[in-house]
Amino acid sequence: MANKATLQLDIHDHHVVMDNGILAVTLSKPDGNVTGIKYSNIDNILEVRDKEAHRGYWDLVWNSGTPGTTGTFDEMRGKEFEVVVQNEEQIELSFKRNYSFKDKEVPLNIDKRFIMLRNSSGFYSYAIYEHLREWPPFNLPQTRIVFKLSKDKFHYMAIADNRKRSMPLPDDRVGRRGKTLDFPEAVLLVHPREAAFKGEVDDKYQYSCENKDLKVHGWISMDPSDDPPVGFWQITPSSEFRSGGPLKQNLTSHVGPYALAMFLSAHYGGEELVLKMNPDEPWKKVFGPVFFYLNSVPNGTDPLSLWEDAKTQMTKEVQSWPYSFPASENFPPPNQRGRLTGNLFVLDRYVNQEQMPAAEAYVGLAAPGDAGSWQTETKGYQFWTKTDAYGSFSIENVRIGDYNLYAWVPGFIGDYHYDVVISVSAGSDIDIGDLVFEPPRNGPTVWEIGIPDRSANEFYIPDPNPNYINKLYVDHPDRFRQYGLWERYAELYPDTDLVYTVGVSDYPKDWFFAHVNRTRNDGSHLPTTWQIKFTLDNNVDKSGIYKLRVALATANVAELQIRVNNLEVEHALFTTGQIGHDNAIARHGIHGLYRLYSVDMSGSVLVEGENTIFLSQIINDSSFNGVMYDYIRLEGPPSDVSTHP
Missing domain, CATH: 2.60.40.1120 (Carboxypeptidase-like, regulatory domain)
Incomplete structure (x- = not known):
């Protein structure tokens, strides 16, 4: 994509255009929204039927301290425009909005930056958020960059080598064409424009991805009227500025067609992942830079080679991190x-x-x-x-x-x-x-269920209801991403709950991946109690302390109670209390936040012969109350480690 053209910057009353001869990016002035991207033979790859402010923009959700993950939606429109850098190699533009006590806006100074380099087939964006000590406290559940591409052109989406496909249209989700399911993001495509999508479920959360793997995703236009095919890709070379660590899951691309760069969100964690600015707390953070990459191939070439090229470009960006060209002193080279x-x-x-x-x-x-x-x-x-x-x-x-x-x-x-x-x-x-x-350990392993890997993926994940299938995930390693899998529990266990017998049962086949309620035909929900049966020989140490380790991969408005050998006893041996707002069950995740509980169990409650541990999830407000287990282990009392392998 090398090009000898020089960089040009055209400043108008209400718009500014960066052009390097490969692409031209138009931004509103002083708002700092991307209103147009000209590339190849396409005058604007963005959705021109949308308002200019809704095509390419930064946004955030904030509130003044209200519990929960909702708040005021803010498109972060700038009020001051500045050319930070303009030379033969680089253009960097700034769109600022400084906080004022009289404004009803999030108490932040926000500086959105956009960068174009010579001979680069794309552009960069980053932002600096700053909160001063004397400003009011607030909560920030989410911030991101959003691009909405032309729905007439971009129909093929790619997130990973095994997660790429043709996608339905946004029109297929609304009116008579789509039926909203148990939560609004999930829509059954009843009368889609393309018959191939009929009967599928579309849900943006089916395309979420862990930070550690979320480096490149985007769309391909295979419109025959375009010569050649074109790709638009969001590349994140580092996760240093993302919240929640490498296992945090974020949205990627989804029907719209949308391409997102997520920096902060409460997804798969709930309110615990909301940024909460305290009184008298100063704060400054740089989000990004991230790269928006465009590519094309000659007509007649396999359009999917654009995905391969995007991965190659991603590797180059990762190897170039940290970038040396951002002009802000807040981004260290x-x-x-x-x-x-x-x-x-x-x-x-x-x-x-x-x-x-x-x-x-x-x-x-x-x-x-x-x-x-x-x-x-x-x-x-x-x-x-x-x-x-x-x-x-x-x-x-x-x-x-x-x-x-x-x-x-x-x-x-x-x-x-x-x-x-x-x-x-x-x-x-x-x-x-x-x-x-030295991982938690009290004594030798009596038995264990699962693999300690912070995921429930090794457990039994049923086939989806054939009426609610996403074809991408049929015979796919990520089979947990199908809609409605939680409902299969009641079908498999219509009258009694799961019973797992140590030494006989096999957890990949016999341990359901999610401990959920049983939904009845009238729509009500019954709490469920699972049983782990195990046999102890005549060496039960009645005076010793056994230790039950319960590692949870996720929890959503759940309370897990544990009893031993007597389900009817009023007070449980252990309870978590109400925990979690991860929502991984509803949002097709196989984990949320990791939680580890260690429960002391007196040998006096155990018997020689068959014993039973009862795991009761007692909150039954909805289909989505529940937990996923990562791993469960019963340890015996401490013993001479030299006798163990």
Whole structure:
């Protein structure tokens, strides 16, 4: 896509145009909304039937401190326009809106930036948010960039190699063409314009993605009137500015056709993932830059090669991070960042009496806090990597600041937390040495169910109701993304609940992926109690303490109560209390926030022979109350570890 054309900047009364000879981007002035993108033979790839303000824009949702995840929608229109950089290599534009006490706007200074480089087939955007100490507190549930492309042209969407397909039209979701299901995002396509989509369910949450994998997604126009086919891609080279860490799930692209760059959201976590600005708290954060990439291929070439090219471009952007060209002093270039290296080991003496390398572990720097607090951290920056087979890790390009180090290791429960404050300075290269994670462990494993990987994906996920299918996910590894799977529980267990017998049952076949209510024909919901049956020999330690470890992959307005050998006893041995607003059940997620509970169980409540643990989810307001289990383990009383392998 190399081009020798020079950069041009045309400033008009109400618009400004950046043009590098490959593409031209028109923005409203001083609002800072993208109203047009000219590329190839297409005068505007955006949806021209929408208002100019609704084609390409930053937005946020905020409130003055109200509980929940809703608030006032704000398109963040700028009030001041400035040319920050204009030379032969780069244009950078600023669209600012400064807070005023008299305005009924979010108490933030907002500076939206747009960058175009010479010979680049795309453009960049980032924003600086600032809250001063003397300003009112507020909540910020969401902020993002939205592009709505031409619905006449962009019909093919790609998120991953195994998640790409032709998509329905937005018209198919409304009026007589679509039927809204149990929540408004999910629509059954009853009379779509293209018969191939008839009977499918369309839901934007079916296309969500974890931050660690969310680097490129977008759309392809295969319109025969366009010569050649064109792609539009949203590329996020780093997740350092996203909230919630590497497992946080965000929206990507969906019917519209929309392409989103999500920075902060409460999706799959609820209110715990809402940024809450406290009284007298100063704050500043840079979101981005992210890259919007356009590509094309000659007519007659496979249009899907545009996806392959987009992935190649994504790799180039990742390798170029952190960028050296943003003009704001709030975005530090590579030489103003630091590095941290080390080695992580696991010590679980009931597995191995020697330290084991923590292979393929996730290790990250985030704001100082408690173990696992990175899951709900929203105000700062996070920097994550994975260890190699020997447990070695290197966290690169860390912003100046104070951090704790966090980690978790697939195959082991719990969170590692190195709570010594690590101060990163410009150019620092810190070797933290050898770290040892001792996961929660009280005694030898009596039995276990599942795999400790913070997901319920290994459990039984049923086939969807044939009346509610997304064809993309038929015979797909992500079979959990089908609509209505929670309803299958009542079909499989119409009268009695799940019973799992240790040593006989097989969790991939016999442990339903979500502990949900049973929905009756009249629409009401019954709470459910699952049973784990297991046999103990005559070596029950009546005076010892057994430990039940229950790791939850998600919870949504649920209360899990645990009883042993007597379901009728009034007071449960343990209760979580009401937990969670993750909404992963309804939104086709296989996990939300990770929660680990450790329950002491006196040997006196156990018997020689058959025992039963009762797991009761008692809140029954809707189909979506429930939990997903990650892993359950019963440990015996402490014993001489030398007798265990």
